[in-house]
Amino acid sequence: LARAEARAGIIPVAAVAAIVAKCRAELFDLAALGEAAAQAGNPAIPMVKALTALVEAEDGEAGRFVHWGATSQDAMDSGLVLQLKAALDGLDFDLRRLADLLAGLALRHRTTVLAGRTWLQQGPPVTFGLKAAGWMSAFDRHRNRLAEIRPRLLVLEFGGAVGTLASLDRSGLETASFLAEELGLGQPDLPWHAHRDRLVEIAATVGLVAGSLGKMARDISLLMQNEIGEAFEPSVPGRGGSSAMPHKRNPVGAAVALAAAARVPGLVSTMFSAMVQEHERGLGNWPAEWETLPEVFRLTGGALDQMILVVQGLEVDGERMAANLEVTRGLIHAAAVSQALANRLGAQRAHRLLEEACRRAIGESRHLRDVLLVDPAVLGLMSVSEIDRLFSPSAGCGLAAELVDRALARRGDGMGE
Amino acid sequence: LARAEARAGIIPVAAVAAIVAKCRAELFDLAALGEAAAQAGNPAIPMVKALTALVEAEDGEAGRFVHWGATSQDAMDSGLVLQLKAALDGLDFDLRRLADLLAGLALRHRTTVLAGRTWLQQGPPVTFGLKAAGWMSAFDRHRNRLAEIRPRLLVLEFGGAVGTLASLDRSGLETASFLAEELGLGQPDLPWHAHRDRLVEIAATVGLVAGSLGKMARDISLLMQNEIGEAFEPSVPGRGGSSAMPHKRNPVGAAVALAAAARVPGLVSTMFSAMVQEHERGLGNWPAEWETLPEVFRLTGGALDQMILVVQGLEVDGERMAANLEVTRGLIHAAAVSQALANRLGAQRAHRLLEEACRRAIGESRHLRDVLLVDPAVLGLMSVSEIDRLFSPSAGCGLAAELVDRALARRGDGMGE
Amino acid sequence: LARAEARAGIIPVAAVAAIVAKCRAELFDLAALGEAAAQAGNPAIPMVKALTALVEAEDGEAGRFVHWGATSQDAMDSGLVLQLKAALDGLDFDLRRLADLLAGLALRHRTTVLAGRTWLQQGPPVTFGLKAAGWMSAFDRHRNRLAEIRPRLLVLEFGGAVGTLASLDRSGLETASFLAEELGLGQPDLPWHAHRDRLVEIAATVGLVAGSLGKMARDISLLMQNEIGEAFEPSVPGRGGSSAMPHKRNPVGAAVALAAAARVPGLVSTMFSAMVQEHERGLGNWPAEWETLPEVFRLTGGALDQMILVVQGLEVDGERMAANLEVTRGLIHAAAVSQALANRLGAQRAHRLLEEACRRAIGESRHLRDVLLVDPAVLGLMSVSEIDRLFSPSAGCGLAAELVDRALARRGDGMGE
């Protein structure tokens, strides 16, 4: 600020060096500032007072020009935007890392067949590569969202007490533009003290990341159940143990992500609620953001970190996946058979025929394929080899591999969503 | 779907006309579908059954090919996206209308001075045009956000039971692309049954609109208080009355917007919570979206509608605004005087001098200007005419008019944010 | 109201019959009232107007005394409380039904052993009766909560325009007390137009019910996974099917409960947010309750209904439970062995010994019992029969049965929480 104001001729050039020299975090007593902030109502007031005292101790004249023409919120909001800039860089880096890892996983497992599951029940097969590609694709979308938001979010806040730059006379706009330049921020069309949509937007967008991490964590933790055992978080000494249970291998990364996904929605809703800020500065709703927005980043960033570790070391048990496809004794292929018969019988009659066959298979504890192979109604319509093909897991997962390939190719072209 | 599948050679071309002829809302018994949906677990199952019956009644052969290869969620999600497309068009139209009205208000009142208010207390003056421009600018940003989202959101959902297009053999991708074309939707890289980020994103973005409407409504309703009386919702017969109080002129438009701003954050948080959907289709979290997302649109749309009426007929009382500037007997100009003296005394000493003068003015019920005009410490540093200028409201509102001009100019250039 | 006011001598006794005769829902055009409400800002205004017209048509004199001295919110809030009274009765009935069913289940399965599961991983065994008793106990607590709330919640709202009963002169308090009597409601110490804690409290308490239903639904749906298969929602024709998958048996009751548990938290948070109501009647926050509170009841009531059906017909597969205890090849008993050795070795050394044995068992795909039986360090400390006992599932589930018995006994004594 001092630099920009000196460039604009508002404060003496001579004051700049003295002020800048004291703008170093290590010169301040954070605990004392914290306490004074509780009394003052915001952290900027005691901070400015402390900085002024430091500058004045060296150069009384320069001390006059500390925080010149600015209000607390100018300092706090612009400082926040600078923090967000750094946070977005880190977030993008980690999201890219995660999406790349998932792309690798998708490619490696493009044809590794496992049961598709809807409503927590087995359905027709998919491939694990398709699953991984689905996760990946969401994180790529999040990167695009964050990129779109940057120019809108990373802008200066500078308006003085009520957003009119009243203390800077005619050179206010020029000063604002110099200040934006100094800070590496964009210039908004207007000061935005009481218009918080940019901050709520970024909270919501980071919240989307938390949601996708939670979805992936839920999937992995379900696959990791002892009775399913298809995929596992990496086993790391000192992680995932239990004081009471020496055999335990807990999905601790997933737990962190699920905890974040459970907490972030409430925090995001607070950001939305706090938008209704009165006039030129709201009463109480501005401070409601102070801990809430950082918490959204902290929780999501921690979850992202954990899920990178999880994906990096994920153990996939393709044999168990294949074995689990047999748990229902062929029932999960009923849809495929029904569809194949529909061509000949019409969908409704085919559906009824299969429902009946499924009922018999369950009742008699037989494999659905065996039931169908002795059903004259079926044998009249399809050959044994066709039936066999319909019960082949790899045939059953349709275009899974092609979908993976397309998603990876688009991504390679930079056309991923 | 039938058209696309016929183009891809998956179903007979002859079936298309019969199916299409029955895809008309008025042929269905909505109440019966509603009841069957409660039993079936989703509305698509009875809907498809009813459609199949209608088609079969005319053409038994065609009946076989209704909903061919698709799953309930394909139908429901793609249908939802089509509804969202229409909703976004309407929303954009209304947002533009509101922003244009606010631009007009900003221009008309670029120099209409009123008290700035922070923490619900008067501060230095602003102009009503600057207030209006602040509101306008938020709605322009929302339009930009919605425009950015469109290509990401308005995409087909088509994947069959578990997202592998398994029932369509090799022509699945082609069919999907024809279907997207038929529906005027984009083609996503992957089916997105259980990846709901697009829907949560739109809920959040519409939620931002609700927040900005709430902020504007709060501002207007505060200005409309009897003791302030600076701006009023239009007076319309039959609106804003009270059965018990014949004199009442209630801010009913603002009430609608504030109710929406109160309800939307909770609904948006539900959308975030519901993102953690298991595997290829979540259990319970998908239905959690069904009423929630439309409610976000309904509430925000209604609030937008009301606030357009409010802004359109807003009565602004410039005289009352000017009169209210005198309520504090000059105290609101203390910051300006302090800033002017800071140049000569340093900020801290100037601040203390003014605090003391304010205390005296309050204690003796005198105008701050009068207190300063007899204070030798002040008179030694500034002339009477300078003091007069510092107490002039129009001087006090700094660059308000310039900021309005710049915001309107950027907007005119299509460079508005 | 008319009856109470006539008793208090405020309106003529002659007017009562004419007014009462028209207070019948079927005399009103609900669609027209709905539309007029949107315009008027609340449903009471057009309702009173319509009622007055109906009464006047019969008896012009009586028409004067419709809604005498009351305000819209008096009518709406007291009406709401009457609805809540009925809803609480129904809720308590259903909660009792559910808790009783669960008590039966707990008793029947007090010694049916299955794996305990923490962090979605198998731990030492529990009994299914203990699980059921845990669910039961929560619903009994909810009943107690609702009983405690009744006297606080089920009170009259009657204050006139601003809560002073100004239009009723000296007999206002008496009238209020007659009115409370007529409606079968309690008398609050003060009118509560803008103090909404009672309504938020009931929303939160019903929200607790939704949460417990969601917890039980999550548990059952996890047990119902094909690879686990320990418990199943009842199979009912037309329920839980899939249009695409003829074999599907979806946990549809659980889905309804989980959807409710996903939606209710956001709705409850809206009720909390709306508490900040201005002065004698809030702006916008009162209407924010109108659809929110009924939705909390509707969702929870629906979920409760479904879960009663689920519990009533729940199929429990004790053999599968027993079989799944072997999935980890004895690892789930590691804690018991470790604890038994701790006595002799100290907890830390015992824990390390077992960790090592578990590692070996996993690495060599052997049963943990077999590993221990050939480990001299172990054999020196415990006998084979002791080891056998430690690997017995029924021994491993500790006091599960006693805990069930105690919970059921306390419940029978009316001492259940």
Next chain:
Amino acid sequence: LARAEARAGIIPVAAVAAIVAKCRAELFDLAALGEAAAQAGNPAIPMVKALTALVEAEDGEAGRFVHWGATSQDAMDSGLVLQLKAALDGLDFDLRRLADLLAGLALRHRTTVLAGRTWLQQGPPVTFGLKAAGWMSAFDRHRNRLAEIRPRLLVLEFGGAVGTLASLDRSGLETASFLAEELGLGQPDLPWHAHRDRLVEIAATVGLVAGSLGKMARDISLLMQNEIGEAFEPSVPGRGGSSAMPHKRNPVGAAVALAAAARVPGLVSTMFSAMVQEHERGLGNWPAEWETLPEVFRLTGGALDQMILVVQGLEVDGERMAANLEVTRGLIHAAAVSQALANRLGAQRAHRLLEEACRRAIGESRHLRDVLLVDPAVLGLMSVSEIDRLFSPSAGCGLAAELVDRALARRGDGMGE
């Protein structure tokens, strides 16, 4: 735990003293525990390890019996309940203090007339005592709620790994009962690892307190607006100032309360969402409570503290209240006149007559009383002295004083709600 287990004969009495001696917070390196907790997944694991090391260093034998038979969640949940017990005591003390202060305010101002305000518009008068009694009554209800919750909430959690007390053999129930005694807690019917309704209930109930504090803060901050000026937070040096505006006297206490009321609903909703905990210990949802519940207490406690200061030093300006009653030139008495005429004309005709008179008063900028005094239709129905009485503020506020008296009397009788 050691004491209880020794009493039950589970661990040697000799071990107790050595263990107890090390259970002192100052012996632990909190930073190191914090870091280890991040790795271990919960803070109890490293804590138990550190305690064991401390005990073993003194007495190797005793070291074996640290945390005997308990699981992390036993320690953490029971510890949390002990903290809640202390917190509830403090909360009750502060709530009582606040309610008592408000009772004093209600008594002092039982007849201090000010405008009632609905929808942020003036309505008929109330008294400031009635306003204060309304606030008071809510806080008394909150005390009752908290008292009702105590026996349900303040109970031991002790179940071992999966809630079966499996490591304690037959003496488990006895040990649990000794442990509850040692800790001064109640004994629940069952361990409650994964049934979190008690914790959610207390979060919600404390959330109600936050809501009522927010409502009172909103009211006071609105009264404190410069143009209204009817009540003021106490003026304390160093509080409520502004670095930019030397004259500022901000409602800082209200801001704290409003910030709490804005943040708590989202936090409470997280507690509700986290109820859906899987099986015997949830995945991720348990940790979601860890920071959330304390935050609810911290925010509400801070707000309560601030509002006690505000109410203690509240400055009430009765003259300004009286003056503001004239702002509408008598319009706020229109309802009283209308009601008085309704007796003679019927409600509808009286309402129309007054609407017309109000319109004329507004249009001609005259006092409504003056308009009515020259209206022959009115003069035919009521005398001048009756009209005068209807325009008297004290007459207009109905039974406000009686309602205050009754609320205070019931409170004195311990019959306050």
